[in-house]
Every structure is written in C-alpha cells, then in structure tokens.
Amino acid sequence: xxxxxxxxxxxxxxxxxxxxxxxxxxxxxxxxxxxxxxxxxxxxxxxxxxxxxxxxxxxxxxxxxxxxxxxxxxxxxxxxxxxxxxxxxxxxxxxxxxxxxxxxxxxxxxxxxxxxxxxxxxxxxxxxxxxxxxxxxxxxxxxxxxxxxxxxxxxxxxxxxxxxxxxxxxxxxxxxxxxxxxxxxxxxxxxxxxxxxxxxxxxxxxxxxxxxxxxxxxxxxxxxxxxxxxxxxxxxxxxxxxxxxxxxxxxxxxxxxxxxxxxxxxxxxxxxxxxxxxxxxxxxxxxxxxxxxxxxxxxxxxxxxxxxxxxxxxxxxxxxxxxxxxxxxxxxxxxxxxxxxxxxxxxxxxxxxxxxxxxxxxxxxxxxxxx
Numbered sequence: 495x496x497x498x499x500x501x502x503x504x505x506x507x508x509x510x511x512x513x514x515x516x517x518x519x520x521x522x523x524x525x526x527x528x529x530x531x532x533x534x535x536x537x538x539x540x541x542x543x544x545x546x547x548x549x550x551x552x553x554x555x556x557x558x559x560x561x562x563x564x565x566x567x568x569x570x571x572x573x574x575x576x577x578x579x580x581x582x583x584x585x586x587x588x589x590x591x592x593x594x595x596x597x598x599x600x601x602x603x604x605x606x607x608x609x610x611x612x613x614x615x616x617x618x619x620x621x622x623x624x625x626x627x628x629x630x631x632x633x634x635x636x637x638x639x640x641x642x643x644x645x646x647x648x649x650x651x652x653x654x655x656x657x658x659x660x661x662x663x664x665x666x667x668x669x670x671x672x673x674x675x676x677x678x679x680x681x682x683x684x685x686x687x688x689x690x691x692x693x694x695x696x697x698x699x700x701x702x703x704x705x706x707x708x709x710x711x712x713x714x715x716x717x718x719x720x721x722x723x724x725x726x727x728x729x730x731x732x733x734x735x736x737x738x739x740x741x742x743x744x745x746x747x748x749x750x751x752x753x754x755x756x757x758x759x760x761x762x763x764x765x766x767x768x769x770x771x772x773x774x775x776x777x778x779x780x781x782x783x784x785x786x787x788x789x790x791x792x793x794x795x796x797x798x799x800x801x802x803x804x805x806x807x808x809x810x811x812x813x814x815x816x817x818x819x820x821x822x823x824x825x826x827x828x829x830x831x832x833x834x835x836x837x838x839x840x841x842x843x844x845x846x847x848x849x850x851x852x853x854x855x856x857x858x859x860x861x862x863x864x865x
Contacts, residue, residue: 499546501539502601503555504594505564506530511594512538515602516549522599530560532567539573554605556580557613565615578604581776582611614740623708623737630701630730631780637694644687648673651680702730709733720859722808723820724852726791731784735856738781742861748854755782757850773846782849785856789827789849797828819864823855 497518504511507530514524524542528534539551553568553575568575583604604610616624641662648654653673657665670688675681709718709729714736721732745751752758755778760771775782795802801809809817827848834844858864 497546497549498606499542499549499551500602500605501542501551501553502598502603502605503535503553503564504597504601505555505558505560506594507560509594510535510564511598513595513598513602514542515599515606517606522602525595525598527594532564535564535568536571536573539568539571550574552576552605554578554601554610556583556601562615562621566618576605576610576612577615578610579613582609584609614744616737616740619713620737620740623714623733626701626708627705627730627734627737628780630698630705633694633697633701637691637698640687640690640694644670644684644691647683647687651675705730705733717860719808719812720816721856723812723817724788724792724855724859725795725805725820725824726788726852728808731788734784735781738778739860742857745857748857751857752850752853754778755785755853757782757785757846757853773850785849785853786846789845789852792824792827792852793831793845793848795824797825815864816859819855819859823852826855827851 497516500515500517501524502513502515509527510530511527512524512535513522515522524538526538528538535553539553542551543549551573553573555564555575555577557577557579562577565575565577578601583600645661655661655666655669657669660666673684675684706729709715709732714733717736718729718732721727721735722729739754742751745754749758753774753776756774756776758774760774762769762771795805809820830851831844831848834847835841839847
C-alpha cells in the first residue's frame, strides 16, 4: 500500500504556510512559508513527489475569503486537494499557541486523521451566479439604508407619515414629494436623500431583471421553476439556493440540510439533563436569512381561498405533482406556525421553525422526494 503524505496549507492573502505529514510514522516535515502563488505550491509538491516517489500526496486548506483559485490551480496540475470547512475542525481548548506554522501542521494532521468535512466546490458558472446574487443583496441593503436615512432625517424635523401604516407605497411617495423645507440647505439634503433612494431602487431593479435572465438558462430553469412553486420563494431566492448549495444530493436527509443552514437548535445534554437552546446559526448565513424572509412571506399569505395571480404565474407549466407538493408545504407551514403560537411560543421563534420546515420541503423538491 502506498503511503500518503498529507500537505496542510495555511492560506493568507500574502503568504502560504505549508507543512507535510507522514501518517505512517506520525512525523511532520517540510515546513515552509511562500508567497501566495499557486505555482509555488505546485513546485513544492513536485519536489516532494521526487523525494518520495513511492508516496501519493493530498493537499488541504481551510475555506476562507481567498476563494477556490488555489484548489482549481492544483486540480489543473493533477494534484488532489480538498477544502475543509473551518467549523468542522476540532480545536483543543487548552491550546493557546497559534501561528501560521502550527496551523499548517494542524491542517496536515486533520487531513491524515480525517477529522474534517470537505466543502462543496462550485463550478465557475455557479460561482459567478452566486457572486451576482450576492451583489443584488448588497444593492438591497444599500436601498434599505437609504430609506432609513431619509426617514431619520424627516423624524428629526418632526415630519411623520400619517397616510397609512405601509411605507414606500404610491401614497407615501406622493407625500414625500409634497415635503418642502424653508431652509435651502435642508431642502437640498432632503432632495439628495430622496434621489439616493431612487438611484438604489434602479440598481436593485436592474439586478432583478438580470437575475430573471440568468434563471432562464437551461442549467437553472427547471430547478428554479420548481422552487418558485413555493409561496415566499421568488426567482432571486431560488437561484441563490441552487448556485450556493450546488448538489442537494450531498445531504442524506432533510435534517442534514437544515443543519447546513444553521436552523437546528443547539443542544447541551448530559446524563438526565436535556438542554436545548437557540438555533446554531452555523453554515450559510445568507441562505438562512433568505429562508426566514421566505417563511415570513409565506405566513402573510392566506392558506384558504384562491391563490394569488403571482403564485399562479410562477406555478404555471410545472408538473401537477410538483404543484401539489408545494401547496402541501404551504398548508404544513401554517399548521406548524399556528400550533407553536397557540402553545405560547414567540412569533419570531415560530417563524424560524417554519423556515426549518421549509428547508426540509426544499430538500425534498430538489431530490425528487415529492411523493
């Protein structure tokens, strides 16, 4: 049997720290620090392969802000590599020494002992889609910030909208246009705040239009269409899930998918004591927030009566089994929410529980478990 040499890489923006570990004799060697260039990592591995021709190599590093460039460069050079999820790497509580050298050695040992979980590597196309949907989120946050800035400015001047409970409607915008200030500078400030809202809204609309075009591509159209059958899931949310999750089959059951989204409760039970806390909030924060927003939207809709025109348009063209599965999910989500609220659970916690249920239905839809 060939010996495997595991190479841990502590990745930073400017430098890479490398360390090799031989599992057969439990020894670390070859510690070095290089500039952050994939070619130098390939050179390090080639030298190691010449010195140990009877051995095979496996590289690994933690997922981080540097992305997947190093992984793809090593794959082009036919060098096996994995990217490890940082939250799955066990850390000794008594270890207070942390350097790039010790981190690289620790990663090499995790590789050798198998005490890690590898993350899913998206295709370049999925990564591009993911980056664009995140751009749309950034635009949306900027829009919310611009609206809040304007409302704060008006509040400081004692101007409060009394024409209804809903802001940013046609009536509210009409009221905004009627606001005049005696001070020239105040009027100029108001105009700038209002113009910023219109500018940001145009950017969000432009992103939404482009997302519709991207979702219509053959690689995404069918799956996006299925997810849009759920209440509360529009094109942006559906495309975000498909691009960020990638292969839904890598989750053996819906509970694993909910755990990936950080929607399962924490637990600290021992002996006869059982203690559960809030959700773990581990994994993909962006998808978790999108799912909670979708659950909120679902609960605002009426479970009885006719479907909205928007929902009917989204469900049009899908198989009857897919539509029936999505409708069943909506009824289930309302039952769960009403049951929890009747028990005295806070409505925010009940909404998170509904989001967890919705994640399970999404897993079933994407894995064709709809019967």
